[in-house]
């Protein structure tokens with residue numbers, strides 16, 4: 001069976017304030033760096049629904065998710 005990555009993840013490093021909310025919800029995917037900004041350590045590190053919840057938790061909308069199949073933006077919604 002081939003496992004597909006659900007999301008292509010982009011993080012706006014300028015917008016991220018490093019409060020680590022996303023890291024708490026999806027710790028296998030997001031991790032705070034030495035610079036105090038969150039980065040992606042593994043785009044398949046958590047179930048897709050947890051990655052989506054983590055993105056939704058970001059009050060600054062610093063996390064953008066794209067469907068890897070369609071390249072359509074999943075989050076944030078316009």
Ligand code: SF4
Nearest residue numbers: 016017019020022058
């Ligand atoms: S929730 Fe947003 S602001 Fe907070 S650490 Fe994650 S990306 Fe940065």
